[in-house]
Amino acid sequence: MFRKITAVFLAVLTAIPLLGISAYAAEEKNYIITNPYAAVDWDSWGAYKTQLHSHTNASDGYLTIREYVQKHYDLNYDIVALTDHGTINKGWNKEPELIPLLRYIKKERTGMSDVIPLTEEEYSAYINGTAASEKRTHQNGMLDVPLGIELNMATPVADCHLTGYFSDYGQGLAGVYGDYETPSKGVAEAGGISMLSHVGEYVYPDKDSADHVGQPVDDYYAEKFAKIFLDYKGSSLGMGINSATDAHTRCDRILYDQVLQKTVPNGVVPWSFTFADSHNERSINDAYTMHLMPELTMDNFRKSMENGEFFSVSHYSNGVELNGMAEMPGYNDDCETKDYNSDTTPMVTRLSVDQENDTISVEGVNFNMITWVSNGNVILRETDIKDGKAVLDLHSELLDEPYLYVRFYLTGDNGICYSQPFVLQAEGEEFAPVKVNKVYDLPWFLRELVTVIDLLFFRLNPIIWIFKYFALGYNPLERIINPF
Numbered sequence: 001m002f003r004k005i006t007a008v009f010l011a012v013l014t015a016i017p018l019l020g021i022s023a024y025a026a027e028e029k030n031y032i033i034t035n036p037y038a039a040v041d042w043d044s045w046g047a048y049k050t051q052l053h054s055h056t057n058a059s060d061g062y063l064t065i066r067e068y069v070q071k072h073y074d075l076n077y078d079i080v081a082l083t084d085h086g087t088i089n090k091g092w093n094k095e096p097e098l099i100p101l102l103r104y105i106k107k108e109r110t111g112m113s114d115v116i117p118l119t120e121e122e123y124s125a126y127i128n129g130t131a132a133s134e135k136r137t138h139q140n141g142m143l144d145v146p147l148g149i150e151l152n153m154a155t156p157v158a159d160c161h162l163t164g165y166f167s168d169y170g171q172g173l174a175g176v177y178g179d180y181e182t183p184s185k186g187v188a189e190a191g192g193i194s195m196l197s198h199v200g201e202y203v204y205p206d207k208d209s210a211d212h213v214g215q216p217v218d219d220y221y222a223e224k225f226a227k228i229f230l231d232y233k234g235s236s237l238g239m240g241i242n243s244a245t246d247a248h249t250r251c252d253r254i255l256y257d258q259v260l261q262k263t264v265p266n267g268v269v270p271w272s273f274t275f276a277d278s279h280n281e282r283s284i285n286d287a288y289t290m291h292l293m294p295e296l297t298m299d300n301f302r303k304s305m306e307n308g309e310f311f312s313v314s315h316y317s318n319g320v321e322l323n324g325m326a327e328m329p330g331y332n333d334d335c336e337t338k339d340y341n342s343d344t345t346p347m348v349t350r351l352s353v354d355q356e357n358d359t360i361s362v363e364g365v366n367f368n369m370i371t372w373v374s375n376g377n378v379i380l381r382e383t384d385i386k387d388g389k390a391v392l393d394l395h396s397e398l399l400d401e402p403y404l405y406v407r408f409y410l411t412g413d414n415g416i417c418y419s420q421p422f423v424l425q426a427e428g429e430e431f432a433p434v435k436v437n438k439v440y441d442l443p444w445f446l447r448e449l450v451t452v453i454d455l456l457f458f459r460l461n462p463i464i465w466i467f468k469y470f471a472l473g474y475n476p477l478e479r480i481i482n483p484f
Helices: 002-027 065-074 100-105 120-128 181-189 219-231 252-266 298-307 442-458 462-472
Strands: 031-034 046-051 149-151 162-165 193-196 236-243 271-275 287-293 310-314 347-354 359-365 369-374 377-382 389-393 404-412 415-418 422-426
Touching: 065 120, 149 181, 162 181, 181 193, 181 219, 181 236, 181 442, 193 298, 219 236, 219 252, 236 252, 236 310, 236 415, 252 404, 271 287, 271 310, 287 298, 310 347, 359 404
Parallel strands: 193 236, 236 271
Antiparallel strands: 031 422, 046 287, 149 162, 162 193, 287 310, 310 415, 347 359, 359 389, 369 377, 369 404, 404 415, 404 422
16 A cells, blocks of 8 residues: 555656646647738838728619719728629729619619719829818829629528629629529639628528627538638638628628638638628718728739738627627717718727737727637637737737637727738647538529529520510620529
């Protein structure tokens, strides 16, 4: 017995230093941090206010193209993408191919009135920054993002929308319920880029997302969207996580984190976007992105989209970000448009990554709290920030252990600012592989069914041609090969 007790005692003594070494080794784990903003020169690059999703009376908005451009110019936008439903933007100075049926369905908004594009002289003034404005303080002109469109223009039951840019794909194509895959593929094959829009309106077709705040989204949706980002890497760039007043997208950040857990181990990081989805003047400034670029050029803008060199900003947050604190102020239709000249939403002004010490340092304005998220969990929240500076130490004892990635958001009195994810690769470790399967769902079945029906009954039917010409506004002979 004495020998056994002595042996146990010696074993414990021997193990104590080993436990210490093991704990020390875990604490000193080295992270390889992939910084999406690594190329940004914070001293010389500008931050350019951008609207990626908005509408005119060319589809279902209230404003003419001329009014639309003027309002964004007054609000100090630098880059604007016009993304009418099923209607490709050919330039603010050109009338697009209109879809009469769609405009008629939304007659209470469009009035079926003229869309009124800019004259060549007006267009030049807005592009060069010489247009008259009593409210604009930016000295530069605006970029007119080419070939913007909202795809899946007429899907029933739920809004299954995505926006495309830089490709001549999708004019007049109605879409199929839940089929994000076909338009994502179409934009990719046409050399463009796309973004999944307010996916919460598809996930919760009754738009009652408030009942689901803080709960995981059905994994079916994470699998479906992750597969799109993997299949069309470099073209399908990411998803909206907060749009308009966030009434229907409050759970989209939760879904975004679930998607990241499937794509990051496979080497793909979809970016997070915010946008106004405005149809009237009041909502133009609800949400937008701030793109970091050395100069305001179209090439630089596309690169910033593809590389994730931007922050996503909203005046509203109705989700779980504030951890039970008061939500951002609500609105009603009589509210004035927010902040013409002195926008007070939170924004990052400098960011650095210390690879040796595994820290991420953030500087910014108009925020009093920063929250760090990893794999859908809040791992650190710092409140009452007064100097506009915060540091995440990946070895801090305050943290749950981060894995795969971290992202942060800043919150202040007038909004929220989301960063892109920073991928974390522990040195000497590999991510566990994640298999993402092709989803054979109801939308896939409907797409196949509609394609067969079209081939058998509609594609060569003169009556259908006449309908498409007058109701959808395009020559059906141009759509024989790809009618959708």
